[in-house]
Amino acid sequence: MDLGLAGRVALVTASSKGLGRASAEALSQEGAKVVVCARDRRALEEAAAGMPGEAQAVPADVIDPDTPARLVAAAVERFGGLHVLVANAGGPPPGRALEVTDEALLAAVEANLLASVRLVRAAVPHMRAAGWGRICLIASVSVKQPIPTLALSNTARAGLWAWAKTAAADLADDGITLNLACPGTHATERMRQTGRAGGGRVGDPADFGKVVCFLCSDRRGSLAAPRCRSTAPQASAYCRGVVMTAKIDPQRELKHLYSARQVPGLVDVPELSFLMIDGHGDPNRSPRYQAAVQALYAVSYTLKFAIKRAGGPDYTVAPLEGLWWTQDMASFSVEDKSDWDWTMMIMQPAEATPELVEQAVREVARSKQLPAAAEVRLRRFAEGASAQLLHLGPYAAEGPTIARLHAFIHEQGYQMRGKHHEIYLRDPRRTAPERLKTIIRQPVSGSA
Numbered sequence: 001m002d003l004g005l006a007g008r009v010a011l012v013t014a015s016s017k018g019l020g021r022a023s024a025e026a027l028s029q030e031g032a033k034v035v036v037c038a039r040d041r042r043a044l045e046e047a048a049a050g051m052p053g054e055a056q057a058v059p060a061d062v063i064d065p066d067t068p069a070r071l072v073a074a075a076v077e078r079f080g081g082l083h084v085l086v087a088n089a090g091g092p093p094p095g096r097a098l099e100v101t102d103e104a105l106l107a108a109v110e111a112n113l114l115a116s117v118r119l120v121r122a123a124v125p126h127m128r129a130a131g132w133g134r135i136c137l138i139a140s141v142s143v144k145q146p147i148p149t150l151a152l153s154n155t156a157r158a159g160l161w162a163w164a165k166t167a168a169a170d171l172a173d174d175g176i177t178l179n180l181a182c183p184g185t186h187a188t189e190r191m192r193q194t195g196r197a198g199g200g201r202v203g204d205p206a207d208f209g210k211v212v213c214f215l216c217s218d219r220r221g222s223l224a225a226p227r228c229r230s231t232a233p234q235a236s237a238y239c240r241g242v243v244m245t246a247k248i249d250p251q252r253e254l255k256h257l258y259s260a261r262q263v264p265g266l267v268d269v270p271e272l273s274f275l276m277i278d279g280h281g282d283p284n285r286s287p288r289y290q291a292a293v294q295a296l297y298a299v300s301y302t303l304k305f306a307i308k309r310a311g312g313p314d315y316t317v318a319p320l321e322g323l324w325w326t327q328d329m330a331s332f333s334v335e336d337k338s339d340w341d342w343t344m345m346i347m348q349p350a351e352a353t354p355e356l357v358e359q360a361v362r363e364v365a366r367s368k369q370l371p372a373a374a375e376v377r378l379r380r381f382a383e384g385a386s387a388q389l390l391h392l393g394p395y396a397a398e399g400p401t402i403a404r405l406h407a408f409i410h411e412q413g414y415q416m417r418g419k420h421h422e423i424y425l426r427d428p429r430r431t432a433p434e435r436l437k438t439i440i441r442q443p444v445s446g447s448a
Helices: 018-029 041-049 067-079 102-130 151-174 189-193 205-215 233-238 287-309 354-367 371-375 399-411
Strands: 009-012 033-038 055-059 084-087 133-138 176-183 241-244 265-269 272-280 320-325 341-348 377-381 384-392 420-424 437-445
Touching: 009 018, 009 067, 018 033, 018 084, 018 133, 018 205, 033 041, 033 067, 041 055, 055 067, 067 102, 084 102, 102 133, 102 151, 102 176, 133 151, 133 205, 151 176, 176 205, 265 437, 272 287, 272 371, 287 320, 287 341, 287 354, 287 371, 354 371, 354 377, 384 399, 399 437
Parallel strands: 009 033, 009 084, 033 055, 084 133, 133 176, 176 241
Antiparallel strands: 265 384, 272 341, 272 377, 320 341, 320 420, 384 437, 420 437
């Protein structure tokens, strides 16, 4: 497909790596003349040299208020005009809402809102002179659903989205379109820094770059995307939130927590969010246990679809986990389970908010007639230093595996603490007992 970009001039900021570079490469592949910018001169020159077509590297910090005008002037001087702007900037550091400082909030707004606004203001006169222009602002999926640990990004990018919706109406009559591209988890350095990517299936930056390229093309005019909610018809026609998300598999994203060897080892377990439900008694004989697990899965899947509808990422529901204990852990035995207390739980993504969980619980309790759903709760849970190993085979044969784990803990000079923890990697309803895989985990404290 000819996207009509051959000979067009494009400016892509923060484009030495990641999503910015992928967008620049896609535009260059379609024949656009590309101006790329970044703070790291060496990385930027390498990126420019790797472009399929003609490119110019301009080392610059896009956050500097004078940089946008300078970048646009460089594009016009080198290539005679400017038709496409892809505004990108590095994201702010992680932080929860009540932990961030005034200074950090102002810095985030400067980088992830004002920098893009300044770039648009500098680019628009040249696009109006040409009678054609394409603007794409790279934001984040947090525009649709705030991410609890990225309060700075949530704040700045939501502001950018609001500004872009209003600006789009002012540009429509000039033949200039303005889009907001809101990527989910992609394999970039930024995602690794924020802890939202791991070894699992995440988006390919190259695919994201192709979508940005399409939004910046002649063909973009035929895109039948859902409209942004707005009373201004121009805004609804030209301001669209394109959410790029790949299905996330927590077992791969957190591979060190959801995989283990048959040899005992140590792992540091961070604080994570879980849906939980409690009970008492032998899980093999208790109707209460079966009802609790059924409710836990039902709420987890209902929540998953609610998060996706709200613009959050698509993800695989995590495996079932169980905390098991007795009042006197010295007498804890896998042979006699009648006196066990238990908490069954399923790990949840950061997008699982108390409000969405409450809605999911009500929906499951009402539509699926599962009264136990009312007892499902969302909690943060951390174990810290723990020992774990993989058990292969039936649950009833776990005794020797648990004994090996306990022996390892004592041999390493640690003490056991907390509750016996099991992670069920395979569904017993669909797996023969001899093929079951279970991670046995036990929190530990410092040297004895």
